[in-house]
């Protein structure tokens with residue numbers, strides 16, 4: 001709110017407040033929050049005092065509030081470094097105003113269609129924003145053909161990151177769920193040497209030659225993965241480094257690589273970045289762990305089909321039987337159009353790829369989920385619908401197997417307090 005009023009009075013205020021601050025802006029569809037947390041931890045490990053919009057207020061008003069709160073009365077920022085998570089739509093104005101030293105673009109997926117229009121519009125917002133910051137180093141996901149295209153028209157220096165062939169599952173061919181199956185330049189269908197997830201992978205256009213760039217920072221091997229994290233080999237230029245990533249699932253390996261590449265692009269050593277990968281904690285619905293039920297409870301925010309598929313893919317990699325809680329809301333911050341659930345691969349739940357004990361469905365659109373899972377082939381005797389979060393919490397606490405909660409954004413805001421309260425009110429994950 002203070003930021004919103006301040007912007008009305010003085011639209012150029014963020015630019016004044018950000019003067020003299022070395023800023024890393026992080027934008028993109030998925031992974032902004034996790035990547036921001038890792039980058040912030042890395043800067044701290046390097047001995048740098050930095051500010052960040054941790055509260056997740058990632059619109060220009062929230063960013064302005066955060067900067068203002070760290071300024072002296074004369075408007076000089078007390079901190080010399082900042083990690084700023086920026087909403088894709090806000091990037092258009094924010095990047096020019098902030099004049100960041102580096103901009104990390106994590107990926108571009110279809111997301112909240114009713115709010116942003118299509119993914120190309122999002123890409124345009126980011127491109128227009130960066131046009132006003134020609135001195136910023138771009139840190140781009142080389143595996144995302146949409147993100148990579150930013151480098152086609154912008155003169156900025158670019159650092160590329162991604163997953164090299166050795167880290168990808170040996171399932172070459174076509175992506176299963178693609179938001180970008182055709183070349184952004186000439187509309188020819190891409191050929192993939194390998195796919196990591198969604199439309200990410202080693203793409204190339206057979207007609208015009210637009211293709212994945214060689215990476216400066218890459219994951220070259222995933223040595224081990226479990227419910228708590230991953231052990232990977234990371235190539236930093238020509239150096240091979242062993243890294244532990246303190247969150248599970250493939251999409252967090254991307255977040256780790258992006259954050260690492262950003263911190264290196266800002267001129268910091270690899271050591272503090274590696275330390276951050278192994279120790280960072282994210283919380284707030286990003287694989288957030290609660291000590292409830294015999295097998296523990298994890299909360300994994302889902303916002304779009306690509307992100308949802310990644311969570312389902314992670315679940316299918318686990319050995320134990322599991323109980324799922326899916327909470328689907330259709331408020332403005334979730335996206336009022338919930339048709340995306342038909343694009344997500346819930347069929348994996350029926351195929352016993354995920355060892356599903358039971359699925360409890362909730363949120364304002366619980367019955368849409370019921371229908372979706374029924375069509376996916378999940379037996380109806382495994383499905384329950386509830387609107388009572390108190391009772392749901394009791395049930396989770398009594399579960400004999402691990403519980404995985406997948407809420408949309410506002411469902412996370414509504415349900416998380418029940419879990420916290422049941423855990424005694426202490427947020428031990430963030431602790």
Ligand SMILES: [Zn+2]
Nearest residue numbers: 183186205208
């Ligand atoms: Zn082409």
